[in-house]
Amino acid sequence: MAQGMNIGEAAKASGLSPKMIRWYEEQGLIPRPPRSEGGYRVYGPKDIERLRFIRRARDLGFGVRQIGQLLALWQDRGRASADVKRLALEHAAALEARIEALRGILAAIRHLAEHCHGDARPDCPILEHLAHDQEEHP
Template identity: 60%
Template sequence: MNIGQAAQASGVSAKMIRYYEEIGLVPKAARRESGYRDYEEADIHRLRFIRRARDLGFTVDQIGELLGLWADRSRASSNVKTLALSHVEELRRKKAEIEGMIATLESLAQSCHGDDRPDCPILEELGAAGHDVSGLQAQPRRFGAPGFSPRRG
């Protein structure tokens, strides 16, 4: 199976398959005489696994762990569950950040009449000296969590 077919079958683009190989997330693919990578069912299976884990927002590192657990048929299911739940915690944090932003922005937008007059509390707030915008909604101090980048495919 060529990389193109593997991509189609797994939902992971050829570019990404090569990238995952490069960073060691998947083992180096077998090569034909031509130099073409050659994939089998098991490889497709693994790629699909990765694709789904990405869809669930796991980072590549976490997916590496998951693959390890997946391969180890004697591991305790608690290991997997722990990993999953700690990821859920992470997701909840991000959700809370976003909710804070939404709440602040909505309250600012609500107080802006939004017509052709120039005065606008949104900009006034952003430009005001001193305090923190997030304080408007009494959000937890730190928005900036480690970056989150969902799949874009």
């Protein structure tokens, strides 16, 4: 075995869904595999390796474009590790920015919720915040 897996087996072996495998193929992350007589995609060990690489990169939150760059670097024997590191640090910076934005929002929500008594009465600082412009006044 390991010689010629169908997409379902490739999916199990890589941790991706068949759908995603086809989609990555469409996006150009993986070469179009040969087909069986019946038209089925046939994957070899190299393909499985590549799919697993993709899954791990995806699990680290890399986008399709970045995964493509990582794959290119991976295949490039003469790569500089600095290039890989730069990609990773850019991704880290983007993640951090998203996290910070979300944390700001979370803090605001929590703050509002804390001051809402949360009973049967209708008055609520959350709705008041949304309704009245306390924000503008620089």
